[in-house]
Structure formats: structure tokens, C-alpha cells
Amino acid sequence: MTGRFVRLAETSRALxxxxxxxxPVEALAGDTLLVAILSxxxxxxxxxxxxxxxxxxxxxxxxxxxxxxxxAGDRLRSCTTMVEEGMRILTSQPEASWVxxx
Amino acid sequence: xxxCRVIIVGAGPAGVRCAEVLVAAGIRPxxxxxxxxxxxxxxRRQPEGFNRSYxxxxxxxxxxARSLHQTFESLRGSIDYRPETLAWNIFDRQLYTVSAxxxxxxxxxxxxxxxxxxxxxxPVKGWHRAGTYSLGAAQIALKSQACAIGRRVVFAGTGPxxxxxxxxxxxxxxxxxxxxxxxxxxxxxxxxxxLAARPRVLVNGLSLMRTLRGAGVRIxxxxxxxxxxxxxxxxxxxxxxxxxxxxxxxxxCDAVALGYHVRPETQLADLARCEFRFDAETRQWLPAVDxxxxxTVPGVYLAGDGARVLGADGAExxxxxxxxxxxxxxxxxxxxxxxxxxxxxxxxxxRFRQGLVEAFPWPAEQAARLxxxxxxxxxxxxxxxxLRRVVNQMGACEAxxxxxxxxxxxxxxxxxxxxxxxxxxIAHAAGVPVxxxxxxxxxxxxxxxxxxxxxxxx
Ligand SMILES: Cc1cc2nc3c(=O)[nH]c(=O)nc-3n(C[C@H](O)[C@H](O)[C@H](O)COP(=O)(O)OP(=O)(O)OC[C@H]3O[C@@H](n4cnc5c(N)ncnc54)[C@H](O)[C@@H]3O)c2cc1C
Ligand code: FES
Numbered sequence: 014m015t016g017r018f019v020r021l022a023e024t025s026r027a028l029x030x031x032x033x034x035x036x037p038v039e040a041l042a043g044d045t046l047l048v049a050i051l052s053x054x055x056x057x058x059x060x061x062x063x064x065x066x067x068x069x070x071x072x073x074x075x076x077x078x079x080x081x082x083x084x085a086g087d088r089l090r091s092c093t094t095m096v097e098e099g100m101r102i103l104t105s106q107p108e109a110s111w112v113x114x115x
Numbered sequence: 116x117x118x119c120r121v122i123i124v125g126a127g128p129a130g131v132r133c134a135e136v137l138v139a140a141g142i143r144p145x146x147x148x149x150x151x152x153x154x155x156x157x158x159r160r161q162p163e164g165f166n167r168s169y170x171x172x173x174x175x176x177x178x179x180a181r182s183l184h185q186t187f188e189s190l191r192g193s194i195d196y197r198p199e200t201l202a203w204n205i206f207d208r209q210l211y212t213v214s215a216x217x218x219x220x221x222x223x224x225x226x227x228x229x230x231x232x233x234x235x236x237x238p239v240k241g242w243h244r245a246g247t248y249s250l251g252a253a254q255i256a257l258k259s260q261a262c263a264i265g266r267r268v269v270f271a272g273t274g275p276x277x278x279x280x281x282x283x284x285x286x287x288x289x290x291x292x293x294x295x296x297x298x299x300x301x302x303x304x305x306x307x308x309x310l311a312a313r314p315r316v317l318v319n320g321l322s323l324m325r326t327l328r329g330a331g332v333r334i335x336x337x338x339x340x341x342x343x344x345x346x347x348x349x350x351x352x353x354x355x356x357x358x359x360x361x362x363x364x365x366x367x368c369d370a371v372a373l374g375y376h377v378r379p380e381t382q383l384a385d386l387a388r389c390e391f392r393f394d395a396e397t398r399q400w401l402p403a404v405d406x407x408x409x410x411t412v413p414g415v416y417l418a419g420d421g422a423r424v425l426g427a428d429g430a431e432x433x434x435x436x437x438x439x440x441x442x443x444x445x446x447x448x449x450x451x452x453x454x455x456x457x458x459x460x461x462x463x464x465x466r467f468r469q470g471l472v473e474a475f476p477w478p479a480e481q482a483a484r485l486x487x488x489x490x491x492x493x494x495x496x497x498x499x500x501x502l503r504r505v506v507n508q509m510g511a512c513e514a515x516x517x518x519x520x521x522x523x524x525x526x527x528x529x530x531x532x533x534x535x536x537x538x539x540x541i542a543h544a545a546g547v548p549v550x551x552x553x554x555x556x557x558x559x560x561x562x563x564x565x566x567x568x569x570x571x572x573x
Contacts, residue, residue: 017245017246017264017265017350017369017370018256018260018262018263018264018265019262019263019265019266019289020261020262021257021261021262021263021287021288021289022167022261022287022288023161023165023166023167023260023261024261026164026165027164042164043161043162043163043164043165043260044260045259045260048256048260048262052262055245055246055349055350056245056350060243060496062494062495062496062497063496064243064347064490064496065243065244065245065346065347065348065350066245066347066348066349066350067243067245068245068246068350069248069252070247070248070249070252070493070532071233071234071248071249071251071252071528071532072248072249072251072252072255072256073156073233073251073252073255074149074562075233075528075531075532075562076249076493076494076527076528076531076532077494077527077528077562077563078493078494078528088565093149093151095162
């Protein structure tokens with residue numbers, strides 16, 4: 014699987030293994046979750062209002078267009094969360110719990 | 116009476132220099148910052164375990180970055196530093212913060228807001244597609260994660276950062292497909308007398324252009340972006356722009372970095388009830404401040420890019436000036452000669468800032484030409500046509516009314532990325548000057564909070 018982001022340096026960091034939509038994938042220690050996901054795929058979520066897949070926009074915690082979910086249903090802002098070994102991440106909301114969206 | 120309770124929001128150049136002055140005067144400020152580490156935007160630190168050097172990361176500003184980081188380290192024992200902490204509301208002389216899902220109300224006697232800036236954006240049809248990023252995002256990907264946002268990156272928009280970030284990409288080995296600048300070369304030439312106020316910065320800028328030309332990067336000026344192409348599933352596949360002569364051109368790419376200079380983050384100033392004034396040069400509402408950063412609310416000071424975009428050096432000066440203003444208001448002595456010198460330096464930077472505004476103007480007229488089907492609000496996929504409809508059919512000619520009817524500005528970015536362009540769309544549709552449209556009022560929380568937040572008393 015090819016990713017959206019291209020690593021240009023700092024590639025000798027330790028490997029981190031996590032699960033993305035049920036599949037085992039790899040990232041590097043020190044990656045944000047957004048980078049970890051986008052070095053494995055091309056998007057992190059779907060826009061609830063239509064218009065297709067999204068892959069973040071600002072990378073600085075301002076746009077909120079990079080939300081992902083843990084298998085336990087917690088919402089994470091992927092550009093400001095670090096990837097951790099064994100995380101189980103979903104790029105669609107487990108079940109629409111709308112209270113968690115506002 | 117006990118110690119004066121001072122809170123600084125933001126650990127960028129402005130916040131760190133402000134803390135330095137306060138600590139030297141015997142005050143122990145609380146320093147709240149949302150980031151994991153200090154440094155703010157420009158001197159953002161890479162995560163632990165990354166090994167790139169200061170010159171690689173910060174280029175010509177390496178020494179300034181090192182100096183700021185060292186100052187911060189030396190202050191650690193004398194300040195109450197709270198990283199990964201969001202300041203989300205101000206009410207009744209208390210700052211509300213949240214960290215690790217715990218919310219606290221911190222009473223203050225004085226508050227210095229050094230909240231920095233975010234990218235200023237003008238929508239273009241297709242900018243919601245995956246692979247379109249803000250220009251700042253493109254830089255953050257590189258600086259803090261050593262990544263490029265794509266394999267073939269187009270930089271579009273205007274402003275000095277457009278060239279800076281593109282050059283940083285080239286140096287890091289990324290492929291820059293083109294730079295598409297909405298401003299014309301002629302505007303830059305005309306702004307030269309003002310830009311010459313800071314010769315070193317001007318020379319750095321010219322050397323960036325040489326780097327880019329040397330690398331064979333295509334630079335097109337005076338363009339208008341027409342559409343970012345792609346599919347809902349796979350995202351960006353190209354961009355179409357109109358050249359100066361009106362002809363259209365298409366480029367293939369898998370990423371677009373889009374930005375039109377930056378805009379101050381003013382939500383906290385708004386929640387503190389500071390007055391705002393319309394700035395005709397940049398066509399936006401800015402909090403009113405005196406030359407040292409006093410807002411219209413006693414005890415609330417605004418410094419750095421969060422008040423006026425003067426760049427990193429200007430932010431360091433503004434941070435010190437605000438600290439001295441605070442001390443003076445407490446009846447404490449300030450070093451007047453040093454202050455006057457910095458005020459003068461700040462004046463020079465302001466002249467340069469005006470030069471940048473003239474050289475890389477906000478293309479307000481593009482908002483008027485946005486096709487109805489273009490999305491203005493990325494958060495909720497609301498189009499220019501819908502915004503025009505509430506103006507034309509419902510008479511909503513004021514920003515907050517138009518927001519209530521159309522929801523443009525109500526999404527989770529809270530108007531950060533659609534607010535300025537939305538105001539231009541409304542102004543044009545209603546046939547009124549943009550200042551008459553007013554501004555979106557800042558609302559708490561300044562960013563969405565998790566529902567699982569607990570309150571704690573401090
Ligand atoms: C994305 C981006 C990239 C930039 N790159 C460059 C560059 O390469 N070169 C250049 O000369 N200029 C650059 N600039 C301009 C640059 O930001 C400034 O010149 C400089 O960083 C301003 O310093 P500051 O202290 O005012 O704010 P910043 O450095 O932006 O620091 C503000 C700090 O406040 C924190 N903060 C804001 N709101 C809150 C809140 N509510 N709660 C808690 N913390 C908060 C932020 O996390 C941040 O750490 C850039 C601007 C942006 C937006
Ligand atoms: S990409 Fe904007 S908040 Fe994460």
C-alpha cells in the first residue's frame with residue numbers, strides 16, 4: 014500500500030506497529046498518528062457532510078479535519094496525537110455517536 | 116497582597132520573551148501552550164528521537180531558534196509551564212484550560228495572549244479534496260515530521276511563506292511541481308521601498324528565489340486558481356489555473372499547499388471582550404492594541420502574530436514590550452531606553468509588514484468569482500451558492516446572521532479557514548463594503564473539547 018506522505022529523512026527511528034481499520038501496519042516512533050496513517054494510505058476519514066475522503070488540512074490542531082477513532086470509540090485528533098505501539102485505529106466512526114461530533 | 120497572578124498563553128517567540136522579562140522582574144508566570152513542546156510555529160521543535168540539525172531545520176534563523184529554545188530551558192524552573200494545555204475560554208477574570216481531559220479555571224490579574232497565527236485561506240473549487248493542505252501544514256509536515264505532503268506538490272496562493280516553504284521542500288529533496296502566485300511581480304517591485312526596511316530579510320527572500328530558480332522550479336505569478344481536480348475517494352490529481360493573459364492551464368500533481376499569508380488567532384482576545392477595529396489594508400478585523408500591546412481591556416495584553424503579523428523577530432520584540440507594559444501598569448520600573456529602542460525597531464518591522472501586504476495582497480476579488488458549486492466551508496461542505504442564497508433570499512448581510520442561516524463558520528474549525536473568504540462572498544453578494552459585514556464572534560470553547568472533560572478547582 015502506498016501512502017500520501019513521503020518520508021524525506023529521519024527514517025532510522027524504531028518501528029511502531031499498530032492496527033489500521035483492522036489491518037496490521039507499521040509506522041516510526043515519533044510519528045503523529047496522521048503521518049502514521051498517511052504513510053500507509055491516502056486518507057484518514059470521510060466528511061460526514063458528503064464530498065468524500067479527507068486527509069487533514071492544517072496539521073496544527075486548528076481545522077479538526079483529521080479526527081479518527083480508537084476501536085474503543087474514543088475520538089482522536091490525529092495530527093496532534095503521537096502513534097503508539099498496539100493502537101487500534103478506525104478511519105470511520107464506529108457507530109455514529111453524534112454527541113461526540115460537536 | 117500576594118504575588119501578581121500572571122498567565123501567558125503561547126510558548127512561541129512572543130510568549131517566551133514575555134516570560135523572560137517577567138521572570139527577571141521577580142514574577143512567576145503560568146505559561147499555557149497547546150503544543151507538546153515550546154517554540155511556537157516558526158521555531159517548532161521536532162519530536163525527541165529526530166536528529167536533524169538546527170541549520171537543517173531553521174535555515175537562516177538557526178541561531179535565533181537556538182537562542183529562544185535556550186532561553187526557554189533556562190526559564191523552566193522559574194515559570195509554571197503547562198504544555199499540551201488548551202486555553203479554551205475567558206470569563207470573569209479567569210482563564211479556562213483543559214489538559215488530559217481535565218478542565219481548570221485559573222484566576223488572573225494579568226493575561227498576555229501570544230496565540231500566534233494560522234494560515235489565511237481563500238477557497239478554490241475542489242480545495243476540500245484529500246491532498247490539499249494549508250501552506251503551514253506543508254511546512255509542519257516537513258519540520259516536525261520530515262515528510263512531504265505528496266510526490267508532486269504545487270504551492271498556490273501568495274505571500275512570502277509560499278516561496279519559503281517551497282524552497283524548504285526543494286532543499287529537503289521533495290519534488291515541487293510549481294509555484295502559482297496570485298500576486299504579480301510588479302506589485303513586489305512597487306513594494307520594494309517598504310521591503311527595504313529590513314535588508315537582511317529582503318536578501319534572504321531573494322536568495323530563496325535563486326534556490327528555486329536554480330532547482331528549475333516553475334514559478335508563475337499573477338495567476339488565479341480555478342479548480343483542484345481529483346476524486347472523492349483518491350483526492351487531488353491536478354490543478355487548473357488562469358494565467359495573466361486569461362488562458363487556462365492544467366498541471367498534474369497529488370498535493371496542493373494553499374495559503375495567502377497568515378491571520379492572527381484572535382478568539383481569546385474576543386472572549387476577553389477586547390475591542391476590534393477593521394484593518395483596511397488587509398481587509399480583516401484585528402484587536403485594538405497600543406504600541407506596547409495593551410488591549411482595550413485593562414490587564415489583558417496581546418503580543419506577537421496573534422495581534423499583528425510582524426514575523427518571528429517582531430514577535431520577540433512584542434513579547435518584551437507587552438511584559439514591560441504589564442510591569443509598568445503594576446507600578447514597577449521598566450528600562451525606558453531599551454524599551455524605546457525596541458519600539459523603534461518594531462516600527463521598522465511594521466513598515467516591512469506593510470510592504471508584504473502590498474507585495475502579496477489578499478485577493479478579495481476571487482471570492483466574488485467563486486463558482487456557486489465551490490465549497491466555502493470545508494467542515495460541513497457548504498458552497499458559495501448556499502452562502503449567496505442566504506444573502507439574496509434571506510437578507511442575511513451580516514456575518515453572524517449569514518452564519519446562523521447557512522452554517523458557514525459554524526463548523527468545527529470555527530471559521531478559521533472560511534471566515535475571511537465568507538465575509539468577502541457576503542459583501543459582494545450584498546453589494547456592501549466588507550467591513551459592513553462585520554466579523555464572526557469568537558465563541559467558547561475556542562476548539563472542540565471532548566465530552567469527557569472533568570472540572571477541577573485549582
Ligand atoms: C504555519 C505557520 C508557519 C510559519 N512559518 C514561518 C516561517 O517559516 N518563517 C517565518 O518567519 N514565519 C513563519 N510564520 C509566521 C510565524 O508564526 C511567526 O512569525 C512567529 O512564529 C510568531 O510568533 P508568536 O509567538 O506570535 O506565535 P507562535 O509562534 O505561533 O506561537 C503561538 C503559540 O501559542 C499557542 N496557542 C495558541 N492558542 C492557544 C490556546 N488557545 N491555548 C493554548 N495555546 C495556544 C500555540 O500552540 C503556539 O505554540 C509561520 C506561521 C504559521 C501560521
Ligand atoms: S489536520 Fe487540522 S486539526 Fe489535524
